[in-house]
Amino acid sequence: MLASKPFRRLWISLSLSSLGDWLSLLALVSLAALLTRDQPPLTISAAVGGVIALKLAPWLVLSPLANALAGRVDRRITMVVADLLRAALYVSVPLVGRLDWLLVATFVAECAALFWAPTKEAATPSLVPKRWLGQADQLNLLTTYGSALAAAALFAVVTSTATVLAGLFPPMSIPDADIALYIAALLSLAAAVVVWTLPLAKEHGEQRRAVSLPRALWSGWRGGTVRRLSVGMLGALAAAGAVIGVARLFVPTVGAGNAGFGVLVGAVFTGVVAGVLIGPRVLRDFSRRRLFGLSVGMAGAALLLAGLIPNMVFAAGAVTAVGIGAGLAWATGVTLLDREVADHDRAGAFGFVYAAARVALMGVAAVAAVAAGLVGSYTLPLGELTYDFSGAAAVLLIMAVLTLVLALVCYRRMNREPADVSLAVELWAALRGVPVKRGGDEEATPVPGTFIVVEGGEGAGKSTQVRQLSIWLRDEGFDVVTTREPGATKLGTRLRALLLDKEHTGMSSRAEALLYAADRAEHVNSVIRPALQRGAIVISDRFVDSTLAYQGAGREMAESEIVEINRWATEGLVPHLTVLLDVPAAAGLARHASPTDRIEAEAAEFHERVCQGFRDLAEREPQRYLVLDAQESPEEITRAIQRRIRPILPDPVPDDSEAVTNMIPVIRE
Incomplete structure (x- = not known):
């Protein structure tokens, strides 16, 4: 983004303006305390609080008007005038030396900043490509608040230096808050100069309202x-x-x-x-x-x-x-x-x-x-x-x-x-x-193979990725077993019919969880564990985390009970990697013309809880999860999965083969 010269200039202007704005706040607060130092403590506090309140008041009262005018007046002139006005007001406060004028100047200067901000928002789309707008907004926000740190450091240095100089040269001493305000004025003036070089016409580029x-x-x-x-x-x-x-x-x-x-x-x-x-x-x-x-x-x-x-x-x-x-x-x-x-x-x-x-x-x-x-x-x-x-x-x-x-x-x-x-x-x-x-991690029995699970809500595209992944791995020379839940065994086929049949809509949540656990126990015993024991790569469409998301979060059942049941059913088997295809519930369901089974026919709120349940599980164990945006193209998702899986893959050529040939096998990318 900063490679774009116009946007870089706008960002420099924002940096200077924000730095001057935060520096002026510190200086005005200090000057308000200085002007009321002989007054009762409550008066000093009211003066300090008044300055801060007047920095906020225009945003609450006048921001609708500022936003309405942001695209109707020449943008460059609006921003330049706002910066010049702030510079003049900052200079006037120490020259006048009165609390009432300090408060008035604070309010007017913040009004100028208020008109500057939405104009900058309206101008940004004309200076960066549309695909970078989100990043540009984040950078602008970081600059706006991050400059407060630089302003505080600058204020501390200026005030310390002024105090030392006042001790060395008393006749030439100037109040440190005054010096800080003069510097804030110079920063606003520099921001105006930078903005003047930008091509910000009244109707230039895309319109965007703050x-x-x-x-x-x-x-x-x-x-x-x-x-x-x-x-x-x-x-x-x-x-x-x-x-x-x-x-x-x-x-x-x-x-x-x-x-x-x-x-x-x-x-x-x-x-x-x-x-x-x-x-x-x-x-x-x-x-x-x-x-x-x-x-x-x-x-x-x-x-x-x-x-x-x-x-x-x-x-x-x-x-x-x-x-x-x-x-x-x-x-x-x-x-x-x-x-x-x-x-x-x-x-x-x-x-x-x-x-x-x-x-x-x-x-x-x-x-x-x-x-x-x-x-x-x-x-x-x-x-x-x-x-x-x-x-x-x-x-x-x-x-x-x-x-x-x-x-x-x-x-x-x-x-x-x-x-x-x-x-x-x-x-x-x-x-x-x-x-x-x-709990229960120590119960898992080590296996020589690699266990990969693809999870996600309805319409996430799990089957597509399982298929692409298995084709890629077989081409690389691996022994691959693809499977799914429920329904990967003869018993599982009958359980799947019971679980997904719309006629069983009234099935209790506990019965549903137990049926899934029964399918999983048979699945692990007859398909997954035997394949892993011989060193194969097993890719499963769903596993335990689906039950935790659908029955735990979706049905709002006690997660600890589901964990315990499935730990026993799987003998503590945990995937080496779980790929979560994260898709908003509404977007996933929209990929289906109509609900085809009992689970898909559940209410939207149920599917929202399921999606959030998957995200919570991934958050707890980030080292085991790869979370991908399922709304990306299938090709991009496949490449991301391949990049993540490659480091955990075993060598497809046995060690004894390398000993005989004394050569390093070539693995195709």
């Missing part, structure tokens, strides 16, 4: 999955927002100034970036559902420590942990949301969480700042010692308790791991990077 913040919030709050996940994601972000809101009020209590403010804000965003980018990779084998609740709890626990121990160094480490927890919760929540939300609801769901994230971060920050002033500061006697308790610390403690309660609720509602996998065992295994041992 969704306003109120509309995204209103339309996105739908479905239990979105509510269940978004509450935890936003709760963790709210913990980070509380830190941002009280950071400027907190640093004087630990003997720090504006540089300390920049350090704390930078620590939060450092943690968020680390949590989003690094956390899921380190804990790649850990259950995402468990990780979601634990990450929210991590943010709450770290926030509790930050509020209890008034030390700048400790606070920086604690708020970094808050950011890591928030970043982990966000990344995990987005992953789960992408898996669980239907295709037709995905745009609204993600639009909601992105819009709500802004409200949670900035809204909580504004409320936290005012709340700190309302609580006030106290000195608590502790025998011969005293404990200075600030309003900022109190807000952090209150927010920490709320976050911990939310974490407990999220963990209990999201955790679906079987009872034989304890949290401590899975966490330790994930940190070491080894597969977690689940």
Whole structure:
């Protein structure tokens, strides 16, 4: 995408503009505290909270108007004027030196940013190919929030340098917040210059409307999955927002100034970036559902420590942990949301969480700042010692308790791991990077062959891939046995007729699960295990995981009972690899002209639960699963399966043959 010169320039402009926007927020908050330093604590808190609130207010009130005008006015002129206006306002604030003008300038500057953003959204399709739009949007979002880390670091450096220079040359000293605002103005001016070189005419390229913040919030709050996940994601972000809101009020209590403010804000965003980018990779084998609740709890626990121990160094480490927890919760929540939300609801769901994230971060920050002033500061006697308790610390403690309660609720509602996998065992295994041992794994009898299973919901294309895979492997010289469930044996044929006959619609869930287990026991005993014992490659269309998905998730039966029955029926046999062809239930069912059996005729909700059940199983054991999008072309899916299978294949030429010929066999690609 960045190879495209026009889009690269737009991205540079976005980077400069976002960096200036975040830097101006830190500078304006610091300047508001400076202008009210002789006022009561509540006034200082109200000024700080007011600046943050005015950064959010235009997005809630005026974004419909900004979106309506985004494609009707010359895009380049709109963006250039918005950047120039912000630059002028940033310069004017230190020159005027009044709180009322600071608040007015903050509001107007954010209105300019509000008109800049949808214009950029409308212009993006004209600068990149349509197939790259999703990646371009992700890059823009990462740049918008990632620049907060760079802004915090720049603010800390500028304020520290200004303090040192003021000590060396007192007559030439300039308030550090003023310098930061001047730099923010220069960044906005540079962004305007870059935008001026872009070909962004009024009607240039494809039209695309951004969704306003109120509309995204209103339309996105739908479905239990979105509510269940978004509450935890936003709760963790709210913990980070509380830190941002009280950071400027907190640093004087630990003997720090504006540089300390920049350090704390930078620590939060450092943690968020680390949590989003690094956390899921380190804990790649850990259950995402468990990780979601634990990450929210991590943010709450770290926030509790930050509020209890008034030390700048400790606070920086604690708020970094808050950011890591928030970043982990966000990344995990987005992953789960992408898996669980239907295709037709995905745009609204993600639009909601992105819009709500802004409200949670900035809204909580504004409320936290005012709340700190309302609580006030106290000195608590502790025998011969005293404990200075600030309003900022109190807000952090209150927010920490709320976050911990939310974490407990999220963990209990999201955790679906079987009872034989304890949290401590899975966490330790994930940190070491080894597969977690689940109950019954030690019962499996080693076999010389290779066992591969293809799973998926209705219409996923399993039969096609089993056939293509078997042809390829036979061409490579392997002994291959293809089979299916149910119905691979004489007994299985009769059981299949019973299980799939529409006349048996009223069959109980327990009877159904037991019939599948009976078919599987005969299947393993007479087909699969004998073939594996002689060293063959066995490819099965469905195995135990189908019962866990269809009867466990679909029929909502106790998974632990199904696991135990099938463990006994198969003598602990586990596939070397399970290929999951993941397809949305509606798309899979649409591939059939009409339901042909009792299972296909089930309600859409049943098939949605089945698809989600398969995804949950794959999430628990990623080392055993290959998950593929079944909506890709069959040829692409086949090539992906071949790439994954090749490393686990045995040598098709016996060792004694190589000893005789003293040659290395050639394996065709």
